[in-house]
Amino acid sequence: MKTLTFHLDFISPYAHLAFEHLPQALQGISHAVDYRPVLFAAMLKHGGQLGPAEIPGKREWTYRQVLWLGHANGIDIQMPAAHPFNPLPLLRLALACGRDGLVNRHVAETVFRHVWHGGADAADPARLAALRARLAPARDPDGDEVKAELRANTEAAIAAGVFGVPALVADGRVFWGFDSLPMLRAALQGDPWFDTHWDGAASVVQGIRR
Template sequence: MKHIDFYLDFISPYAHLAFEHLPQALEGLSYSVAYKPVLLGAILKHHGQLGPAEIPAKRSWTYRHVLWLGHANGIPIEMPASHPYNPLAHLRLALSTSDDGRISRLVAETIFRNVWRGGEEAGDATRLAALAAQLKPKRDMNGDENKALLKRNTDEALQLGVFGTPAYVLDGRLFWGFDGLAMLRAYLAGDAWFEGPQWAAADQRPSLLRSSKS
């Protein structure tokens, strides 16, 4: 049985779509999954990237695209009333149910659906309090232990080369995005392509890009 580490941030609509679609995408295969919340903003900052919603034209496309993907794949999704929003409360709440940085599928599902269904304010304090009451965390969501677990998960993801969410890591290989689920399935199913040069050598070539100082 293969093991998948699934790195997610509840702010990401693509992570929501991938989470919902994962059982269908990998149906019939033998695998286990560890769901690990990470802070997408810290990952983007590490790589010097802007988030899709920080680029106006890309923001418009992204929101239309994720709603289309939900429609096309039968996955319920509605944009929150405000987006992007600060996901720290959701991340820390999720980790307050965990002892080791991994959360259950039920916890992830409950939070994702709270954010991505209904079209309400994801960060509304009353809704967050109700969500916490539903999940019954083991400790204060704003405690140092949850902050440390989030940092550990995020640092771990960066060490593995994660640059966005959703990201899936197994056997030291990184797969990314909702559309990466098809590739992930092929690898789990034993597709020989992954042992060939197109995987191993795809990035082993020089870049002609020059820095602005050149």
């Protein structure tokens, strides 16, 4: 059985799509999934980048594409009333329901659907309070222990080569994005392409730096 690590931030619509589609994508493959919340904004800062929702033109395209991908793949998704938003309360709440930096699928699903179903404001205080009451975390989401776990998850992901969400890590390989799920499935099924092409792709010389 393969163990996968799913790095997620609830702010990402692509993470929601990948999360919802993952059971179908891995059907018939013996596997376990570790769900690790991370702070996408910290990854962007580490790489000196803006998020897609911060770039005019790309922002609008991103929202159109994710809604289309949901439609095309039968995944329920609606844009929240405001995006981007501060995901820290949601990330910490999820971690407060788990242990050692991991959350279970039920918790992750509940938080994702809080954001991506219904079109409401994901950061609305009343909705956040209702979500907290529903999940009944065993730990304080605002406590130092939970905050430290989120930092540690994010730092470990960056050290492992994760640069965005969703990112699934299997056998030391990072698979990024909703559209990487078929590639992940092929790798887990032992497709020989990975033996000859995975490492070779990383050896291409960078011809210019900006």
